[in-house]
Amino acid sequence: MNKLIVSIIVLLLILLALGLGYRFFNDDLNKIEEIKEDIPVIEEIIEPTIEPEPTVEPEKTINTDMFYDLDSILILVNKKHDLPSDYEPSDLVKPNVKSNKSGLSLRQEAALAIEEMFNKALEDDITLVLGSSYRSYSYQSKLYNNYVAKDGEEKANKYSAKPGQSEHQTGLAADISDASGANYLKQSFKDTPEGIWLKDNAHNFGFILRYPEGKEEITGYMFEPWHFRYVGIEEATKIYNSNLTFEEYYNILD
Ligand SMILES: [Zn+2]
Numbered sequence: 001m002n003k004l005i006v007s008i009i010v011l012l013l014i015l016l017a018l019g020l021g022y023r024f025f026n027d028d029l030n031k032i033e034e035i036k037e038d039i040p041v042i043e044e045i046i047e048p049t050i051e052p053e054p055t056v057e058p059e060k061t062i063n064t065d066m067f068y069d070l071d072s073i074l075i076l077v078n079k080k081h082d083l084p085s086d087y088e089p090s091d092l093v094k095p096n097v098k099s100n101k102s103g104l105s106l107r108q109e110a111a112l113a114i115e116e117m118f119n120k121a122l123e124d125d126i127t128l129v130l131g132s133s134y135r136s137y138s139y140q141s142k143l144y145n146n147y148v149a150k151d152g153e154e155k156a157n158k159y160s161a162k163p164g165q166s167e168h169q170t171g172l173a174a175d176i177s178d179a180s181g182a183n184y185l186k187q188s189f190k191d192t193p194e195g196i197w198l199k200d201n202a203h204n205f206g207f208i209l210r211y212p213e214g215k216e217e218i219t220g221y222m223f224e225p226w227h228f229r230y231v232g233i234e235e236a237t238k239i240y241n242s243n244l245t246f247e248e249y250y251n252i253l254d
Contacts, residue, residue, distance in 0.1 A: 067252055073109060073232055075170055076252055079220040082164035085137045089171035092134055099130040100177060100184070106133045107171035110206075110230035114174060117205035126197045127179040131226070135168035158222050167210065172230040174207070190225035198228065203240035206233040215245045218253065 067076040070087055077083055094104065095111035097118045106114060118128045135143070141163040147156035167173035177184035178194040189195040190213075199209060207228040211221040229246070231239065239249045247253050 064250075064252070067250065073107075073172060073230060074235065074250075075172070076246070077165065077167045077170055078247065079161075079165055080254065083137070083166075083169050085164060087169065088136060089134070092171050095130065095133075097130050098127065100181060101131070104130055104133045105171065106174065106230070109232075110172050110174070113206045113230055113233075117202065117207065120201070120205070121194075121197055124197060126194055128194055128198070129177040129179060129181065129184075130174060131177040131184055132168060132175040133173070134171040135166060137163050137169055140164075140166045140169060161221075167227075167229055173210065174228050174230075175224075175226050176228060177226065185226055187223060187225065190223075195225050199225070202228050203236040204233065206230050206236045208236045208239050208246065210246060212245060215248075218245050218247055 066072040066074045068081070069075065070083070071090075075083075089107045091108040092105040093108050093111045095106055095114050097115055105111070114130065118130075121128050140161065144156065144160050144162055147160045150156075161167070163169075168175075175185065176194070176198060178189060178192045183189040183192050183195070190199070198207075202209065207230050209225065210227050210229040211219045211224040213223040213225075216222055230236075231246070239246060242249050
């Protein structure tokens with residue numbers, strides 16, 4: 001009987017051991033579950049899609065002050081933008097070029113440029129003649145009043161600037177004649193060798209044809225194939241290549 005009792009005790013011990021083992025095992029499982037719950041949920045990291053920058057035409061980064069600064073070679077003068085009656089450029093000089101009257105002057109930079117232009121034209125057998133350059137406010141007043149007396153105000157306004165509204169007061173504008181003078185201040189100048197040469201070459205010396213054909217509504221003036229405005233070679237070349245007027249190119253229409 002002793003053997004039977006020992007066997008039962010051993011069996012009970014085995015069962016007890018199995019039971020305890022199961023319990024410990026279960027506790028471990030619970031602990032693992034708890035640990036799992038403590039692990040922060042790492043959300044899926046979505047890499048942001050990098051969109052390419054949209055292509056935008058760069059804004060012209062021109063400082064518009066230069067159109068309203070009296071000393072700037074890009075000064076804007078037209079029927080909406082007047083010069084003060086007492087404005088006279090401080091650096092007027094007489095260019096050493098052929099002219100049809102004495103005492104003509106331009107701002108220094110424009111004077112040097114027109115000398116170079118006239119000399120280069122001569123190399124191409126083109127003789128240019130300077131007809132008008134700087135005009136004071138008071139001289140423009142006399143001219144304008146004479147034109148009004150002769151043709152009436154409406155007609156005069158189409159071809160003559162009111163005092164303060166003439167580019168000639170800037171010392172940066174030149175009216176240029178053919179050698180004979182037969183086409184001076186006439187639309188026929190555009191078909192002369194001189195007019196054609198100027199149209200094609202003036203920008204290389206910093207001058208633009210300021211009042212082009214077909215742009216009367218924008219410039220406020222009729223086509224003047226003889227009137228050239230100095231703006232510097234770089235700007236003149238850009239304006240020439242754009243086929244736009246000064247006002248259109250810089251978007252300064254108001
Ligand atoms: Zn002119």
